[in-house]
Amino acid sequence: MARFNVSGLLVLFVALVLPSGALALWPIPRNLTTGTSALKLDTNFTISVNVSDSPSDLVDAVNQTKQYLENDRLGRLVVGRGANDTAALSGAKTISGLTLSLEENTTVNSIAYEARLKLEDRVEGYRLTIPNDGSDATLVANTTLGLYRGLTTFSQIWYWYGGETYTLEAPFEIADLPAYPYRGLGLDTSRHYFPVDSILRTLDAMSWVKINTFHWHVTDSQSWPLYVVEYPDLAQYGAYSAQQVYSEQDIQNILSYAGAHGIDVLLEIDTPGHSGSIGSAYPDYIACMYETPWSSYAGEPPAGQLRMTVPEVVNFTTSLLSSVAKTMPSSYFSTGGDEINSACYLDDPITSTYLNTTNTTLNGVLDTFTNSTHSALVGLGKTPVVWEEMVLEWNLTSLSNETIVMTWISSQDAAAIADKGFRIVQAPSNYFYLDEGQGSWVGGDPFGGSGTFITWQYAYTYDPLANLTESQQALVLGGQQILWAEQSAAQNLEPTVWPRAAASAEIFWSATQPGGIPLNGTEALPRLQDLRYRMVQRGLNAIPLQPEWCSLRPHACDQYS
Numbered sequence: 001m002a003r004f005n006v007s008g009l010l011v012l013f014v015a016l017v018l019p020s021g022a023l024a025l026w027p028i029p030r031n032l033t034t035g036t037s038a039l040k041l042d043t044n045f046t047i048s049v050n051v052s053d054s055p056s057d058l059v060d061a062v063n064q065t066k067q068y069l070e071n072d073r074l075g076r077l078v079v080g081r082g083a084n085d086t087a088a089l090s091g092a093k094t095i096s097g098l099t100l101s102l103e104e105n106t107t108v109n110s111i112a113y114e115a116r117l118k119l120e121d122r123v124e125g126y127r128l129t130i131p132n133d134g135s136d137a138t139l140v141a142n143t144t145l146g147l148y149r150g151l152t153t154f155s156q157i158w159y160w161y162g163g164e165t166y167t168l169e170a171p172f173e174i175a176d177l178p179a180y181p182y183r184g185l186g187l188d189t190s191r192h193y194f195p196v197d198s199i200l201r202t203l204d205a206m207s208w209v210k211i212n213t214f215h216w217h218v219t220d221s222q223s224w225p226l227y228v229v230e231y232p233d234l235a236q237y238g239a240y241s242a243q244q245v246y247s248e249q250d251i252q253n254i255l256s257y258a259g260a261h262g263i264d265v266l267l268e269i270d271t272p273g274h275s276g277s278i279g280s281a282y283p284d285y286i287a288c289m290y291e292t293p294w295s296s297y298a299g300e301p302p303a304g305q306l307r308m309t310v311p312e313v314v315n316f317t318t319s320l321l322s323s324v325a326k327t328m329p330s331s332y333f334s335t336g337g338d339e340i341n342s343a344c345y346l347d348d349p350i351t352s353t354y355l356n357t358t359n360t361t362l363n364g365v366l367d368t369f370t371n372s373t374h375s376a377l378v379g380l381g382k383t384p385v386v387w388e389e390m391v392l393e394w395n396l397t398s399l400s401n402e403t404i405v406m407t408w409i410s411s412q413d414a415a416a417i418a419d420k421g422f423r424i425v426q427a428p429s430n431y432f433y434l435d436e437g438q439g440s441w442v443g444g445d446p447f448g449g450s451g452t453f454i455t456w457q458y459a460y461t462y463d464p465l466a467n468l469t470e471s472q473q474a475l476v477l478g479g480q481q482i483l484w485a486e487q488s489a490a491q492n493l494e495p496t497v498w499p500r501a502a503a504s505a506e507i508f509w510s511a512t513q514p515g516g517i518p519l520n521g522t523e524a525l526p527r528l529q530d531l532r533y534r535m536v537q538r539g540l541n542a543i544p545l546q547p548e549w550c551s552l553r554p555h556a557c558d559q560y561s
């Protein structure tokens, strides 16, 4: 049995819990008022789209919302699952329609188009009104993407019991927009290959909590599952098998599915480290390939990094990144840059000879390499994204101040990045790594392992602005949880990620409870329970958060209750 730490703060927080529930909403809207009226959905409930030339992804989203309204059938999380609500429902009004419209004079674009704009141009806000007198609900936004977010909220309002779909909290007045423009989820498809359908399911679940960026760490030293038209040998020799390759068609499916679900795909090809799998097709391009002991040359086996002193390799990497980036609709592309291992290069005769004879440093060589790859990306209209070492460990003149830097090593590192003037995406391993605590996968190391499991509650305490001055805070674009896949594959993807990844989704959409009250896990738990049960109703293998006895009695299992 686990022991609980006694914390006086918890007692204090109970008093701050939202009075009236609106339990099922996640992330909680920024501005929200609810009432106490019961309201039923008409069996003939219709959603009308008052948008001229409605784009097909909006039409699909409306259809999907109808499916959810019909099929979610989420029983309220109380004893009896809504059996006691029938009395309240007997006199309730019925609502028969929701009307979607855009604000005056807006240009109509597809959801996908809006989702892939630069972060500063993405408009995701919406206004949702659900009266309690039986008149139609209305949803208004400035973009189809905003309408999509509003539909997502609408679908979370309703419970089901005995054939009735209803809420007990009408009327609703919701005016919502995200606190941060970047709200991501990261997935590594190199340590394990994830079939396309498991990625599409992940995109579905992301859309349910308004996550807007799929950070796809597609390649690494272990395998190269990405088919690249100009470089087919990479996947042919670098993938685990011919079946474990994302074909052009697969990639297009993922991109268009993501776009239609309001999600931008930020692809990462990690360079010059984490690139050993390139050596399967191009052995001459890789330093310390398969060198042992691996732990001297790489964070993980197998060792191998791009020989960035060789002009042909710089040229190759630049063309490769360009080939991939030009097929990506996103405005962003990540070149990685984490964990570059100096010993790998210094022990590599080709690199070492070059450094000695030209009297250059690894830092200088990395600068030239980065200048080449980033210039090409900028030429394609992409904003480069890199991991934190690129600004904290190396002194590069080649990084434009437009570069976006992802934290990962520690939540303490953001301030130093901000000091250098870069914009930041927060992905600190000590709060947001979903693989921590899975135990050691290194053979012959019974006491090893990567950290302790990070609970949703702990992730949810993360403050993306901690230790930052006001001007530094302005550089924080948002953040994400991420799954490194050493010990994850399709079989445990959903239970490992959900509902935990909803924690960062709310931190970066809502930032606070309505009215500016700080987020706190005690208030959040019943809402997250609703989300988790709804995810299960929609077929996702999201894991339980508590014994069901507690799930059916909100707050009964809080400490001191």
Ligand SMILES: *[C@@H]1O[C@H](CO)[C@@H](O)[C@H](O)[C@H]1NC(C)=O
Pocket: 042, 043, 044
């Ligand atoms: C729903 O529509 C059907 C026919 O389409 C009609 O028979 C029924 O009366 C309608 N129900 C309500 C509650 O309006």
Ligand SMILES: *[C@@H]1O[C@H](CO)[C@@H](O)[C@H](O)[C@H]1NC(C)=O
Pocket: 060, 063, 064, 067
């Ligand atoms: C709506 O979705 C359902 C189920 O996915 C599908 O069978 C139906 O054809 C769709 N309808 C429209 C109008 O797209």
Ligand SMILES: *[C@@H]1O[C@H](CO)[C@@H](O)[C@H](O)[C@H]1NC(C)=O
Pocket: 078, 079, 080, 083, 084
């Ligand atoms: C609701 O009804 C069930 C029986 O269906 C009963 O056991 C339970 O105590 C009731 N819950 C409340 C909160 O009234």
Ligand SMILES: *[C@@H]1O[C@H](CO)[C@@H](O)[C@H](O)[C@H]1NC(C)=O
Pocket: 104, 105
């Ligand atoms: C919309 O455009 C019309 C015609 O250009 C203009 O008269 C009206 O003021 C505009 N409305 C808004 C809200 O901008």
Ligand SMILES: *[C@@H]1O[C@H](CO)[C@@H](O)[C@H](O)[C@H]1NC(C)=O
Pocket: 103, 125, 126, 127, 140, 141, 142
């Ligand atoms: C549409 O944009 C205008 C201008 O930014 C803003 O005032 C309005 O609240 C927005 N409407 C919605 C529904 O978000």
Ligand SMILES: *[C@@H]1O[C@H](CO)[C@@H](O)[C@H](O)[C@H]1NC(C)=O
Pocket: 030, 031, 125, 175, 176, 177, 515
């Ligand atoms: C939400 O309410 C606050 C004041 O409480 C206001 O400043 C803000 O503009 C509102 N946001 C929206 C989207 O209406």
Ligand SMILES: *[C@@H]1O[C@H](CO)[C@@H](O)[C@H](O)[C@H]1NC(C)=O
Pocket: 311, 312, 315
């Ligand atoms: C790099 O590529 C360009 C064409 O893109 C070619 O002209 C040049 O010779 C290449 N340089 C090296 C060192 O391979």
Ligand SMILES: *[C@@H]1O[C@H](CO)[C@@H](O)[C@H](O)[C@H]1NC(C)=O
Pocket: 349, 352, 353, 356
């Ligand atoms: C490069 O210089 C270092 C330091 O002087 C030396 O240890 C290393 O062996 C040299 N490498 C080559 C390939 O000459």
Ligand SMILES: *[C@@H]1O[C@H](CO)[C@@H](O)[C@H](O)[C@H]1NC(C)=O
Pocket: 359
């Ligand atoms: C190598 O570069 C360093 C610093 O840039 C300089 O001090 C040193 O004299 C150079 N050595 C040679 C042999 O050029």
Ligand SMILES: *[C@@H]1O[C@H](CO)[C@@H](O)[C@H](O)[C@H]1NC(C)=O
Pocket: 363, 393, 394, 395
């Ligand atoms: C970067 O600059 C700092 C400060 O001058 C220095 O301490 C550090 O060693 C440099 N790093 C590299 C890789 O050159």
Ligand SMILES: *[C@@H]1O[C@H](CO)[C@@H](O)[C@H](O)[C@H]1NC(C)=O
Pocket: 371, 372, 375, 397, 398, 399
């Ligand atoms: C990048 O390289 C180009 C020439 O290829 C050079 O003109 C430019 O100054 C370099 N930029 C930086 C920031 O090093």
Ligand SMILES: *[C@@H]1O[C@H](CO)[C@@H](O)[C@H](O)[C@H]1NC(C)=O
Pocket: 401, 402, 421, 423
């Ligand atoms: C980068 O620097 C330019 C020129 O100083 C400035 O206009 C721009 O706002 C900066 N961009 C960022 C993201 O700080």
